[in-house]
Amino acid sequence: MSKTTDELIAGLTADVPRVAPGAVSRRVALGLGLGGLGSAAVMLAWLGPRPDLAQAVMTPMFWMKFGYAALTGLILAGVLVRLAKPAARIGGLTLAAAAPFVLVATMAAMRLAQAPPETQQAMLMGHSSMICPWRIVAIGLPLLAGAVWAVRGLAPTRLGLAGLAAGGCAGALGAMIYSVACDETSAPFLAIWYTLGMALVAALGAAAGSRLLRWR
Amino acid sequence: MLAGLAGEAEPYRRLLNELSALLRGYYGRRCPPGLDAEDLVQETLIAVHTRRATYDAGQPFTAWAYAIARYKLIDALRRARLHLRAPAEEADALFVPAGADAAMAARDLERVMADLPERTRALIRETKIDGLSTREAAQKHGMTESAVKVAIHRGLKSLGGKYAPQEGGSDVEDD
Numbered sequence: 001m002s003k004t005t006d007e008l009i010a011g012l013t014a015d016v017p018r019v020a021p022g023a024v025s026r027r028v029a030l031g032l033g034l035g036g037l038g039s040a041a042v043m044l045a046w047l048g049p050r051p052d053l054a055q056a057v058m059t060p061m062f063w064m065k066f067g068y069a070a071l072t073g074l075i076l077a078g079v080l081v082r083l084a085k086p087a088a089r090i091g092g093l094t095l096a097a098a099a100p101f102v103l104v105a106t107m108a109a110m111r112l113a114q115a116p117p118e119t120q121q122a123m124l125m126g127h128s129s130m131i132c133p134w135r136i137v138a139i140g141l142p143l144l145a146g147a148v149w150a151v152r153g154l155a156p157t158r159l160g161l162a163g164l165a166a167g168g169c170a171g172a173l174g175a176m177i178y179s180v181a182c183d184e185t186s187a188p189f190l191a192i193w194y195t196l197g198m199a200l201v202a203a204l205g206a207a208a209g210s211r212l213l214r215w216r
Numbered sequence: 217m218l219a220g221l222a223g224e225a226e227p228y229r230r231l232l233n234e235l236s237a238l239l240r241g242y243y244g245r246r247c248p249p250g251l252d253a254e255d256l257v258q259e260t261l262i263a264v265h266t267r268r269a270t271y272d273a274g275q276p277f278t279a280w281a282y283a284i285a286r287y288k289l290i291d292a293l294r295r296a297r298l299h300l301r302a303p304a305e306e307a308d309a310l311f312v313p314a315g316a317d318a319a320m321a322a323r324d325l326e327r328v329m330a331d332l333p334e335r336t337r338a339l340i341r342e343t344k345i346d347g348l349s350t351r352e353a354a355q356k357h358g359m360t361e362s363a364v365k366v367a368i369h370r371g372l373k374s375l376g377g378k379y380a381p382q383e384g385g386s387d388v389e390d391d
Contacts (some may be wrong), residue, residue, distance in 0.1 A: 008258050009232045012265045018223035023269035085270040086283030155267040157287040216259075216291070 028081050028150045028178070032173065033147020039139045039177050047181040053088040056183070063130030064104070065179040065190050071100045072198065080147060080169050083162040084154035097168070108191035132182065136197025137204070140167075140174025146203055152213045159215060163209015164202055171201030217277045220268060234260055235281055242285055251292055265389045328375060339364055344355035 056062045075097040082088040112120055126132070147166035157161035175194050184190070220228035239260055243253035263284050271280050325345075329337045335357065342348045342356070343364075354364045 005236055013225050013229040016223050016225045016228050019221045019269045087279045109221045155270040
């Protein structure tokens with residue numbers, strides 16, 4: 001038995017190509033990039049960018065939506081890179097991932113408190129609250145597939161957690177892409193319905209993670 | 217490990233050798249009966265090698281390698297459990313229809329042979345099913361061996377003629 005293990009080691013070490021540093025991050029970036037292209041294609045073919053995009057990019061609210069989702073997605077991509085490695089610590093990054101949400105939620109609460117009561121309902125529900133989370137889920141799916149592909153080719157050892165991070169990241173970047181099509185303008189809407197969409201994709205990733213991320 | 221990542225074969229080989237000894241100890245204590253500890257050692261070495269890009273320079277190497285070893289152990293246990301469960305589920309499917317088939321075949325055989333003379337029936341059953349030799353069957357019935365052969369041959373031929381109009385009976389006809 002031990003003879004064949006020696007042979008195995010000899011075979012493995014016969015030719016050892018150099019591994020460039022940052023290979024893990026590059027693979028995750030590639031997976032998310034390809035998935036992102038798919039998600040952008042879904043958004044463009046299905047919904048299209050909002051017609052008033054040219055004016056909208058001049059408004060802070062557009063960038064608040066885009067920035068909230070983008071920042072959350074980027075931080076979770078960092079978490080995902082760590083969870084793709086055995087025995088890596090996530091440390092403070094989980095807290096960092098919640099920071100954009102805390103910021104947006106605080107801002108939403110302030111806007112809501114200042115608003116006249118008769119407009120509060122409209123601020124909370126917008127006109128698309130019932131479809132917004134589902135659109136984020138649909139747009140996030142190609143991203144989730146890209147993230148799963150990238151991570152299962154690495155070495156995650158906590159699959160459920162890695163699935164959660166993959167889903168959260170895909171959901172947030174999907175929401176970022178959706179924000180180009182979405183014409184809602186209130187911070188409370190963003191804090192509730194965008195976050196719900198991201199959370200749905202995260203839950204999907206967590207549920208499927210232990211199965212989809214298994215590697216041999 | 218850093219040498220391995222940098223592509224230096226010799227220190228890397230020493231590392232894998234030391235690691236295989238550590239892994240043997242790790243799996244030797246934890247590997248349940250039915251799983252081969254050395255297989256797990258080898259699988260882990262392969263995983264360490266093919267996924268070495270996931271090792272961070274600042275990280276303790278043993279923590280990284282043991283996390284892979286632990287994952288491999290859990291993975292192997294899960295698959296072993298699946299294997300154990302599968303035969304248990306298949307057992308009914310395997311044996312019940314097989315038994316039923318045999319019972320049906322026996323019933324068919326009885327019906328088919330009912331037309332033959334009593335002694336021919338007994339001879340066919342004893343030589344073709346119970347596994348007696350022609351000589352044993354001959355002694356049992358006080359016949360000569362060639363008489364037994366002729367009786368069996370005729371019996372089978374008449375069965376073949378009756379129940380296998382097309383091509384049939386060939387598997388029972390040749391002695």
